[in-house]
Amino acid sequence: MEIQKLHEQTMLGNKRDLTKKHADILETRYTVSNLSNFYPISRLTQKMDNVLTASENLKSKPAPSNTYHYVVEPVTDKDKDDILAMLRKFFFKDEPLNTFLDLGHCPELEEYSLKCIKDNCSFKAVHNNGELIGVFLNGLLRRPPPNTEPVKAADSCQHAKFKKILSLFDRIEEHFNIFDLYPDCDVILDGKILSVNTDYRGLGIAGKLTESTLEYMKEHNIPVMHVLCSSHYSARVMEKLGFHEVYRLNYADYKVNGEAVLRPAEPHVAVRSLVKEIGEVKTKSAP
Secondary structure, eight states, X not given: OOTTOOOSSTTOOOOOOXXXXXXXXXXXXXXXXXXXXXXXXXXXXXXXXXGGGSOTTOOOOOOOTTTTOEEEEEOOGGGHHHHHHHHHHHTGGGSHXXXXXXXXXXXXXXXXXXXXXXXSOOEEEEEXXXXXXXXXXXXXXXXXXXXXXXXXXXXXXXXHHHHHHHHHHHHHHHHOOHHHHOTTOSEEEXXXXXXXXXXXXXXXXXXXXXXXXXXXXXXXXXXXXXXXXXXXXXXXXXXXXXXXXXXXXXXXXXXXXXXXXXXXXXXXXXXXXXXXXXXXXXXXXXO
16 A cells, blocks of 8 residues: 555556466455445544554654644645655655565665656645645556557566566566456556555545545546555555455465565565455456
């Protein structure tokens, strides 16, 4: 959610059947018909911001005075340096797969994470003192033309450890295509990274960032938001925000040459795709 997420092509790709191994389509559906649902979202996340850095063990300092004086604004290219500094401090080092692999400093990961800013649908929370205290990096997924072969993100990666993460994402693309689930939807908003400064946890910042994202979707007639969560905690936050699971791959079941290669510490046992529909949207159930 964090939305961790870390992928440009992660959760879209080919037209493979949703009934492939590890795909688990759930019947439950949550929708919001109008923006009146937003207030409960931000109130709900006042107790949940602390898990968005992927570590429940981080000890936060007491929140500074006037912490409620912040604004949520669109992210621009000018914000890249500040966002990167924040991700280095609160997101990259605590993301479960990064921790398991002891990823360390990875320029390819940093570049990969910021690519979505060009889609102009990301949002930031800025304290009245000018400090960046939260960010929701989002991108736009567009339905690929028929018979398009997806580009494997791992093929061009030179960083051996990060390549393992990208290979996981490539495997997911082989088994799950989000557009197969929504046959009438050509554009889906993809929530990539949701991170909140731990000094400002418990203020509903994650909810406010999500509200702004949903408002953007409503204004641009985008009916579905998708997130890929490699962390148990970020998935839990998104479920509290009304997202529901459409795909799961247990880390124990993801094997290369017969061996499980990614084994983050519990409770991080699976990578999960979750979605939230805005209003009425046609869905295709698994046979």
